Amino acid sequence: MTTTLSGEMTPAVTTLTDHPTAEGTPAMAFPFVPVAGGNNIISSGFRTPGRPDHNGIDFAAPQGEPIYAVEDGVVVRSGPASGFGNWIVLDHQATLHVDTVYGHMRAADLLVSQGMFVRAGQQIARVGNEGDSTGPHLHFEVWNSPGRFGGAAIDPQPLLVGSANPPTGTIDPAAGTFYGVDISNHQGNFDIAATKREGFSFMAAKCTEGDFFKDSFWPRNRDLMQQHFPGMFCGYHFARNGDPITAQVANLKAHLGDPNIPVMLDYEDPNTPGSGANMRQLVDAINAAGMRVCAIYLPRWYWQGHMGSPPLNDLPPLWNSHYVTASGFASVIYPGKGFAGWKDYTPGAPVEILQFSDKARVAGKLVDVNAYEGTPDELRTLFGGAPGKLSVDDCVLDFWLQLLGPTGAGWPQLNNRSVVDALAEIGMHHGVPGMTPPPAGAAAASLPATTADRARDVFDQIRGPDGTGWNQLGNRSLVDAIAAIGHQLGVPGY
Numbered sequence: 001m002t003t004t005l006s007g008e009m010t011p012a013v014t015t016l017t018d019h020p021t022a023e024g025t026p027a028m029a030f031p032f033v034p035v036a037g038g039n040n041i042i043s044s045g046f047r048t049p050g051r052p053d054h055n056g057i058d059f060a061a062p063q064g065e066p067i068y069a070v071e072d073g074v075v076v077r078s079g080p081a082s083g084f085g086n087w088i089v090l091d092h093q094a095t096l097h098v099d100t101v102y103g104h105m106r107a108a109d110l111l112v113s114q115g116m117f118v119r120a121g122q123q124i125a126r127v128g129n130e131g132d133s134t135g136p137h138l139h140f141e142v143w144n145s146p147g148r149f150g151g152a153a154i155d156p157q158p159l160l161v162g163s164a165n166p167p168t169g170t171i172d173p174a175a176g177t178f179y180g181v182d183i184s185n186h187q188g189n190f191d192i193a194a195t196k197r198e199g200f201s202f203m204a205a206k207c208t209e210g211d212f213f214k215d216s217f218w219p220r221n222r223d224l225m226q227q228h229f230p231g232m233f234c235g236y237h238f239a240r241n242g243d244p245i246t247a248q249v250a251n252l253k254a255h256l257g258d259p260n261i262p263v264m265l266d267y268e269d270p271n272t273p274g275s276g277a278n279m280r281q282l283v284d285a286i287n288a289a290g291m292r293v294c295a296i297y298l299p300r301w302y303w304q305g306h307m308g309s310p311p312l313n314d315l316p317p318l319w320n321s322h323y324v325t326a327s328g329f330a331s332v333i334y335p336g337k338g339f340a341g342w343k344d345y346t347p348g349a350p351v352e353i354l355q356f357s358d359k360a361r362v363a364g365k366l367v368d369v370n371a372y373e374g375t376p377d378e379l380r381t382l383f384g385g386a387p388g389k390l391s392v393d394d395c396v397l398d399f400w401l402q403l404l405g406p407t408g409a410g411w412p413q414l415n416n417r418s419v420v421d422a423l424a425e426i427g428m429h430h431g432v433p434g435m436t437p438p439p440a441g442a443a444a445a446s447l448p449a450t451t452a453d454r455a456r457d458v459f460d461q462i463r464g465p466d467g468t469g470w471n472q473l474g475n476r477s478l479v480d481a482i483a484a485i486g487h488q489l490g491v492p493g494y
Contacts, residue, residue, distance in 0.1 A: 030070035031120045033163045034102065034140050035059045035127065043137060046155040055153035056101065056141035063136040064109070065127040067102055068166035069118045071095055072176065072331075074199065076148070078110050084139065085130020086110055089148050090118065094179060094199020095331040098154075099147035103139035104128050117376065119176060121166045146197070177337075178202065178379055179330045180370040181362050182236070182355070185217045192224040194363035200330075202232040202372070202379060204264050207255055210240030211247035214255040222257060231380050234294050236264040239282055241272035249285045262294035262383050264319065268302045276310025283315065294383050295319045295353060303345060311406035312345055313398050317352035317382055319370070320345075327359040330369040337373055346406050347447035348397045352382060400447065400454045403461040409444035416440060420461060423481045424472035432488045434474020435481075 035041070043060035044051065069090055076099070077089035084103035088110060091099050102125060109126035112118055129136045142159060143151040179199070183190045184206035195203065205221035208214055215221075218235060225233035237252045253259065263286055267279050283293045297319040303309060312318065322341025326333040334356060335341075341354045353372050360369035372379050404418050405411045414422040417440065427435030448454045460466070462478045469475035476484060486494030 029159050029161060030096075030163045032068055032070050032166045033160055034068055034070050034100075034166075035061050035065055035138055036165050038160065038163070038165075042157070046153075046157065056103075056139050057156050059127075059138040059140060061127045061136065061138060063127060063129060065136075065138075066123045066166070067105070067125040067127060067138055069120055069122050069124050070100055070160075070163070071120045073100070073118055075112045075114050075116045075118060075124075078113050079107070081131075083132045085128065085133070088112065088124055090124075091147055091197075091199065093145060093147060093197060095329070096159075097145040097198075097329065098159075099143045099151065100156075101139075101141035101143070101148060103141075104130050104133045104137065106130055123166075176373075176375075177331075177334065178372045178374075178376065179334070180204065180232075180353070180372065182206075182368045182370065183221065185215045187365060187367060188217065190217075190221070190365065190367070191363040192221065192228050196228040198362060200362070201229075201376065202370075202383065203229050204234050204236050204370075206266075207235035207237055207263075208248075208252045209238040211243040211251050213238075214251065218255060219257065222261065231384055234262040234264045234383060236266045236297065237286070238266040239269055239274075239279075241269045241274050241278055245278075245282050245285050248282065249289050249291075252286065253289050253291060256291065259290045261291075263291050264295045264297055265293050265316075266297040268297065268299055268306075270302075270306070274302070274307045276307065276312075279307075279310075280315070297321070297355075300341075300345060309346075311401070312349035313401045313406065315349075318345060318349060319353040319355065320351040321355040323355075324357055327357070327366065328361060330357070330360045330362065330371075333357055333360060334371055342373075347408060348401055396451050396454050396458065399458045400461075403458060404445050407444055408447055418445075418461070420470055420478065420481075421472060423478070423485065424470070427473070427481065427485050427488070430485060430488050432474070432484050434476070435484075436472050436474075438472060 038059050041060050042057055044054060044058035046057050047054055071092045072095055073090035073092040075088065076091045077087060079086060081087040081103070086105045086107050087101060087103045089099055089101050105125045105128040109128055112124045118124055127136050127138050140156055142154050142156040144154050145151055178201040180202035181195055181200055182204035192203065203225050205218060205225060206215045207218045222235060235256055237248070239248065252263065256263070265283060265286070267274060279296070283296070286293050293316045295317045296315060299321045320341055322339070324333050324335055339356070341356060342351050344350045353370050355368055355370045358368045359366040362369065410416040410418050410421065415425065417425060417437070421437050424435050424437035428437055448457060464470045464477055469477050469480070473481040474484070483494050
């Protein structure tokens with residue numbers, strides 16, 4: 001994430017490669033045509049000899065036929081427009097560096113409004129015959145960067161070659177992939193406004209490092225992120241594991257400016273090995289100082305190679321890094337949800353944000369880019385959630401992990417036994433009748449997929465299968481087994 005590191009890089013994998021394109025031409029085609037059967041029903045082309053000022057193509061379609069977004073985008077116009085009657089303008093700068101225009105619809109047939117995010121294949125309107133039109137059709141335009149307002153019209157037809165008919169099912173406009181950028185003083189006066197215009201959803205910027213460094217660009221970046229990414233940004237602190245925690249927290253708090261700004265903890269100091277205990281102490285100290293850690297940037301290679309893979313339950317969301325080799329626009333080089341970087345660290349410790357490149361083109365520079373899979377509301381909750389407030393799902397998961405171990409194979413400090421089996425071993429050692437632990441190294445328990453099934457496992461661990469006690473505990477529940485051991489040891493009251 002930051003070039004203060006000593007050159008150690010996240011393991012890279014080969015994936016998509018850049019494809020050179022003509023200037024002003026997007027790097028890929030639209031996934032969908034704007035109307036069903038679109039490539040077969042074009043009635044008028046782009047700037048033909050008979051219509052040299054025709055900045056788009058026309059699709060002859062019946063009145064009321066559905067019109068679809070050809071790509072993910074943001075609605076920048078939806079309403080009356082000269083010559084069109086009504087139009088919709090979609091901004092696809094984040095994916096294809098173009099805008100698309102849809103014209104001649106009735107006002108009542110506009111199904112999206114300005115500011116909405118739409119998905120490729122989502123219905124946005126119905127075909128009409130409004131404005132300068134001689135019959136029902138869709139007028140469709142494509143404008144290169146910076147878009148409809150400042151760019152130039154280009155021929156849409158090459159971008160529709162091979163495009164599929166829109167899906168017949170309903171597209172959920174909320175769920176999907178959202179991209180973010182993280183920067184530091186190394187990017188200088190980075191153009192944050194342009195980053196927003198290009199369709200990015202969230203940002204992080206460096207605030208401090210260790211107990212000594214304050215990023216001189218943070219105040220400027222903070223104020224611009226507040227303006228362009230309200231509720232969807234954070235400042236990050238690069239931890240130096242050899243620096244006193246209290247001094248690091250004081251440095252962060254002094255420079256952050258507003259304690260309500262969420263903090264991402266960047267934990268990857270290559271010079272001093274990290275530990276689960278040190279990382280947790282730093283998280284707790286930041287929260288205790290009136291700030292809030294919204295996420296931990298913890299590359300998997302560092303967690304494994306420099307920390308010994310400690311448990312990660314009861315921690316803020318994980319932000320992993322795993323880089324593709326390609327350089328280019330974020331949405332073009334993003335490897336997708338099946339990419340290895342998304343793999344859970346341990347059961348119950350998923351990757352929430354993935355940094356997948358350090359050389360994506362954003363606002364004219366090559367920078368770190370990140371992906372989030374979910375909905376805007378979920379992403380906003382990640383940045384804005386209350387510190388220390390666990391959901392029922394979080395609590396049930398933690399109970400399961402505490403009882404069965406971080407991977408379901410017991411706890412190392414309990415001789416790789418679960419709590420039940422560890423009590424059975426302790427009881428046998430002290431001669432408690434009926435205590436017969438199974439052999440060490442039993443197969444790991446699988447983490448159930450749902451909270452309800454995890455809760456059933458927790459019930460069984462405490463009370464025994466179906467509430468009848470555990471054989472290895474002499475058919476006792478967890479509580480009764482502790483009481484039996486205490487009684488055997490002569491503890492008063494047991």
